Amino acid sequence: MTQSASLLALKRLLIPLLFLSLISNLAILVSPIFMMQVLDRVVPSGNLSTLALLLLVALAALFIQGFVDYSSDIALDNTSRFVETFGTSQVFSSQQDASQDALNDITALIQFFSSGLAKTALNIPWIPVFVIALSLIHPYYVVLVLGIVAVLLAVSQIEKLWLNDPQKTVASLRQDETKILEHAVSFQKKSGIAEVSKNLFSRYFSLCHKRQTIDQSIAKVAKTLTAVSGFIKAATQLLALSLGAFLVVQGALSAGGMIAASIILAKTVGIIDGCSSGLPRIKMAFGAYGRLIGQTNKSEVHQTEIENLTGHLRCEELIYPRGGGAPARLDRISFVLEAGECLGIIGDSGSGKSTLLKALCGVEPCPIGAVFLDDTEVRTLGAKSFYNTVGYLTQQAELLDGTIAENICCFSETPDDAMILKAANTAGVHGLISSLPRSYETDLSYERHLLSAGQCQRIAMARAIYNSPKYLFLDEPNALLDAIGERQLCDTLARLKSQGVTIVMVLHRSGVLGLTDKILRIDHGRVADFGNRTEVLGRMNNGSSKLEIPLSLNSLQDVSDWITERFSRNSDQEFCQKAVLIASEMFNIALQNAPNDRARIGRFHFKFEDEKTCEITLTEDQPTSVTQKMNKIRSLLKHPEVNMLDLDADEMGLAVVAQMSDGFEIKNIENTAVFTALLKGQRKSLSQGIQH
CATH class of the missing domain: 3.40.50.300 (P-loop containing nucleotide triphosphate hydrolases)
Structure with missing residues (x-):
C-alpha cells in the first residue's frame, strides 16, 4: 500500500465514526427525555409500570451508548496506531525532500486521534440536533444558548487578543534564556574566560526577571478571564432552570420539559465550548492531513529496483x-x-x-x-x-x-x-x-x-x-x-x-x-x-596561478600555503617542499633588499612547464639592490671550499636558492625587480657546495 493510499483510507473511516458519534450524541438525550416523561406522566398518574418500562428503555439506551463509546475509542486508538505505522514508514520510503515536515504532520495526526480531539471534532455535526431539540421544547432556549455561547466566545477572543503578543514574547525570552544558559555553562568550563560566563549569567537572570514580570501580568489576566468563563458555565444550568420556571409559570412549558431543557442546554453549551477551544488544533490536524495527501500525490513516482548497475x-x-x-x-x-x-x-x-x-x-x-x-x-x-x-x-x-x-x-x-x-x-x-x-x-x-x-x-x-x-x-x-x-x-x-x-x-x-x-x-x-x-590543472596553472600579497613577515605563511596548493599528487611531496622553500627564500630576499618606508606589494606567478618542471616568478614595482650580491654568490659557489656560514642572512638565502634551483635570475627591468627560479622534480642535494 502506498502512502497516499494508506492515508486516503482514513476517509473511509469517516462515515462509520460519524454514525457511532451520532448514536453517542443521541444517547445524551436519554436522561432529559426520561426526566420529562417521569415528571409529566409517571408522577401525575402514579403508574409504576410506566416508570419501570421507561427505566428499562433508558438503561438499554445507556448500555448501547457505553458500547458505542467503547467501539469508538477502540477505533480511534487503532486509527492512531495505523497512522503511526503506515504513515511513518511510507514517509521514509518515499524519500521526500521535506520528510521532517511530513513526520511532524504525521505526529499531529497521531495526537489528533489519540487525545480525544477526534471525538470532539465528530461532535460538531450534531450540535444542530441539540439546538433543534431545544427549539422543540421552546424557542427561548435557543436564544439563551446563543447568548451564552456568544459571551463565552467573546471572552475567549478577548483572551487571545490580550495575551497573544505577551505569550509570544515570553516564548522568545525562554528560548533566549536556554541559549544563554548553555553558553554560560560552556564558558564556565573553559579557563581564561570566566568573565564571559559571569556576564552571561547576569544576562540570563535579567531575562528571567523580564520574563517573570510579563508572565505575572499574563497570569492575572488569564486567571481573571478563566474565572469569568467558569462563572458563565456554572450559571448556565441556573439560567436554564430560571427560564424554564418562567415558562412553567406562564403555562408554556411542563415541569418535565423544564428539567429536560436545562440538561440539554448545559450539554449543548459544553459541547460547543469544547469544540470552540479545540478548533485550532482540529484545523491543524486537517491541515496536516491535507499537506500529507498533497505531498504524496506530488512526490510519488514509479521507482525501479535494479540489481546490477555498471557505474556509468x-x-x-x-x-x-x-x-x-x-x-x-x-x-x-x-x-x-x-x-x-x-x-x-x-x-x-x-x-x-x-x-x-x-x-x-x-x-x-x-x-x-x-x-x-x-x-x-x-x-x-x-x-x-x-x-x-x-x-x-x-x-x-x-x-x-x-x-x-x-x-x-x-x-x-x-x-x-x-x-x-x-x-x-x-x-x-x-x-x-x-x-x-x-x-x-x-x-x-x-x-x-x-x-x-x-x-x-x-x-x-x-x-x-x-x-x-x-x-x-x-x-x-x-x-x-x-x-x-x-x-x-x-x-x-x-x-x-x-x-x-x-x-x-x-x-x-x-x-x-x-x-x-x-x-x-x-x-x-x-x-x-x-x-x-x-x-584542467594545466589550464588552471597557465591562467590563474597568480598571487598578489603584501611584502611583510606576516605574509610568509600565505606564500607557503599558496605554493602547496599548486601540487595535487602525493608523489609530488618532495617537489612541493622544494618549491615552498625556494619561494619562501625569494620572498625573504625581496623583503630585505629594498626600502621599507612604504607599503610594498609582491606578485608571485607559478607555472608548470611540464609535469616535472615549474617556474616561480616574484615581481615588485621597485628595483632591488640584491643583484650585486647575486654576482658575489655565483662567484663563491664556484669554490666549494668556501665556508658560506659567514654570509649574511639574505646572501645565505641567495645561495640556497641558487643551489636548489635549476636556474635562478634576479633582474631590474624598468624599475621593477624580477626574481625567477626554475625547478625540476629531481632534487639536487643542498649540501653540495656548502661547507659547514
Missing part, C-alpha cells in the same frame, strides 16, 4: 534555482563519467560543489535537469537499489549511538561479519578498530571519546562502502584527516578504483586530487572547466 553516470542540464531573483545555485551542469572513473569537483567556497554532489547522489535532487545512473534517473531508483549501489559520505560524518559494527553495517537487522570486516579493511580502519578495548563492539553511546573526528570520518567511510557500492560520493573526505589518515584514504580510494567503483569527490585540499581521472571546476554554480586532470 550522466547528468544533463542540472539547474537549482535559488529564488528571489538570485543567481541559481547550479546553472546548466552537464557531464558524463564512464564506469570506474574518479571525478574531483573543485572551486571556491559557496560555488555549488556540495549542492552538485547531493544532486548527483540523489540526496537532494535538482528541481530541473536529470542525473542518470546507467540509464535510470536517480529520483526513480528504488530505495533498495539505492542502498545497495550508492555510497555517500558527508563532510562531517556522524556516527550514531551503538557499536562500531552496527554503524558500519548501517544497523542492519541481519549484519554480515564478513562484510563488516571487508569494509573496515578496505577503508583502512581495521587496525584502528582492533586497537580499541572492545574492538568492533565499542559502544559509541558511552565510549565516543575514544575516537577523534578524523577517526570517526574514516569509520564512516567503511559504512559508506559496506554494500560494495558501484557509485561513491564523497564531500571533502580528507577535510578532517591528518597526513597519515590522508595517505590511508588515498590507499582506500585506489583500491576502490581498481574494483571499478565510480567515485565523485568534492575537494578543497589537494592531497587526493592526484587520484582523480577528471576534474570539474565550478565557478558560481557554472562549469568553469571540465576534462582530464592534467589538462
